[in-house]
Amino acid sequence: MAQLPRDPLEIREQFGPHLAFSSGSRLDRGVEPDALVKTHCCFCGQQCGIQLKVKDNEVIGFEPWMEFPFNRGMLCPKGVKRYLQGSHPDRLLRAQLRDPAAEGGFRGIDYQDAIGRVAKQLGQLQAKYGNDSIGMLSGASLTTEKTYLMGKFARVCLKTPFIDYNGRLCMVSAGAGNKKAFGIDRAANPWSDIVGSEVVWISGANVAECAPITTSYVWQAREQGAKIIVVDPRITPVARTCDLFLPIKPGRDVALFNGVLKLMIEHDWLDHDFIENHTVGFEALAESVQQWTPARTAEVTGIAERLIRQAAEWWGTASTSFLMHARGIEHHSHGVQNVLGAINIVLASGRIGREHCGYATITGQANGQGGREHGQKCDQLPGGRDLADPAHRAHVAKVWDVDPDELPPPGVDAYELFRKIDRGEIRGLISLCFNPLVSLPDSGFVARMLDKLDFYVAIDFFLNETARHADIVLPGSLQEEDEGTVTQIEGRVIKINQAVDPPGEARQDWRIIQDIAAALGRPHGFTFNHSREIFDELRRASQGGVADYSGMTWEKIERQFGVCWPCPSEDHPGTPRLFEPGTPNPIAGDAGPFYFPDGKARFNLAEYTPPTEEVDAEYPVILTTGRVVSQFLSGTQTRRIGPLVDQYPEPRVEIHPRLAAQLGIQDGQWTTISSRRGELTLRAMVVKTIRPDTVFIPYHWAGKQSANRLTIAAQDPISKIPEYKVCAVRLRKAASPPANASDETSHGHPGK
């Protein structure tokens, strides 16, 4: 019974999003805080160090943390204002029970009563339809301790294969590509390697808005002589002053990489020693890219040929370099192929595993890295182990004190989980730290699937748009209300420290999971008293795996400002740079440095296929989606922080003046954008900084402002990442403002 209990506007009136601004002790001058807690930002994968100012169990502001080496005090606007998520009027202070008769559609109930109801419902569904009838959705903004417990809870307590996480929308194409090429899925270098490299190549990454602190590394590299190449359909703030801008047509990245590799081969800009001694598969790849002449590459990618030649020359002739990419090349039905194409030009150059020779995907979420290593992914066990591998199952089963045969087989990706709801195979859902109604493509389908569930329990600190469909909502914890670790963009495991206690009846998320296990009568393995105990078990579970955390302690992490995995023993300092010549690893032994039995990296054929939905006469314009600097992901937190909402209050559709002129649309006018799945009406933002054949909409908003009403649910066959970056749309000037024009952007004060 997971349908909306009341009209969305009535739910919003009660539960938000409402906007929080500074007031009270947060505005008073000269307040002496009780404590300054050294911790990290709760938002993106860079995990900037920050000190939270605490007064009377409330976070009242921040003070820069100058010593933390990654950001040295720097923060983006989200980090500056994140403290406003605490003491928020929308905060869930009690468990909520769906009740259409109650104002706002939910009424507060006693926490233990709620846990009892959840256990009863889950137990009944499993008794009637089998263990597999329950699905779990988890998230990569959680601490690693929580992600570990979520994976264990699915496999050991619920015995369901069906858990997956929102990293499915984020890291999986890069992860799959990295594993195919290197045998390991982690950024290969510390960010300090960017500064000092001769060429920095940025593909599909709006660094300035999505990883703002990384900008300082890129600019400093340039001060020291680096040439910056940016490949993007938009002139992003970093592209504005880069040395070479390649305005690529969305969905064509692998064609560009193949074209560059062909030029590298033609001009012999190759590291033959490296290719011969440390890689396999180059000959077949070299043969396959012969078709990618500069002319054909230009035709497919939509980039002028001279720019492709220039990029290849700079890349080919450099002696040091750093290539980074992000969702721009990964959010595609051939996202893994794009990633492999990027890795191929890195391997052919031989520039990896050395100082200032780097390659990295820019992790999106806070724990995008750690959250994909320890078992909340549908096919994975802790330590980056494989749920289908008998030896891996045996190792983890021993740590968990269960029979390996009892562990379920691999499950399915997050979107397929919704298709299983459609087929009646999944009847009950548990979600934590995931707002799929805003973040998954073709959100009309997602809404219908939520409605079909027999039972849905959401754990969250705010009632996000998906949780509005829940039967029961359990009040979870903010990042500053718990302690644990996350693994940031460089593979550096860092320590999140608790600043305040959860308010009201809110609980730390891992305690809620354990409470459900106890109420189900299956507490074995879920009796941790402190998150440190979870970390210590995780160390043992990861031991000997690729993502080996066994040599880390919380003390060591704080003492060293983080420890990069792998860290296989307590006297091991950690591994900031992967693939250094001669370094051993658990797969290759001393034959390393790459994580295959022969220690060699793999060239992979990276084949170009067009996006799933090409433009046509009916839908003639490409839509691509992305982020703005002041909002984060589905906006559950940032759409509630007043100063961030003021900075960019509502989504706009970016249109080139050439296209706008053809459509008769002027800057600021209401414009209707339609795809085969839905339509939105937004204001136009006419700018010369986007390709004339493409429009852009940021995706942080819900309801009638949600870009994902338009996007296509096509997925990469290997990584299962959705194709957020390309679909076909048509645009027209709207006859009038949308009915939701003033409703959807939250203002005013809470109704409770």
Added chain:
Amino acid sequence: MAIPENKYFFIDPHRCIGCQSCVQACSECDTHKGKSMIHLETVDRLQSPQTLPVICMHCDSPTCAEVCPADAIKRTEDGVVQSARKPRCIACNNCVLACPFGVPKMETSMDLMMKCDMCYDRTSIGKKPMCATVCPSGALHYGTLSEIEELRPRSRTNNEFRFGGQTIRTKVQMMVPRQSPATHLDVADGMFESPADEADDAMLSGAVFELPTVQ
């Protein structure tokens, strides 16, 4: 306490990414909590994402103070031009109109001119200003001249500006490309749009594209 003599504030518009971290952090400063004193200018969003953070330039001979009929604006001995003093300010707006950089703001709710004071509460005790601490791109930087020379070999500093017949020297340094000559800009040049030169347009000159046929 005072600001150390060797510490300067540097603005590098070339690096600015428009993230508004400075704007948001400024309003967290203890002396003017809840109000930001930074202007983040978007130059021409149609053409480019270029933005420019404007803080008080802290002039050696501040025009704002010179035109103040109430003698409300003071410059500290270490060179920081302060917000108007509350008991003296008559909210006449002379400073707002006269400042060649457009910095002072009239807080009508308080009948008081307020402006960037280079985070005097922080800089006078050895900390960096809030905006220059958080800035993720280095567009705002606080440090010594030798430090900036080492960090930014492609740029040089400039702190002398001419407006008509008036020459102004400032405590705040503007970073400009090392090779570029001093230029004279006629304000009127910016008032009229010249036909865009497509060869200079990174998008139109670099993209191969077809526009859809619209029915």
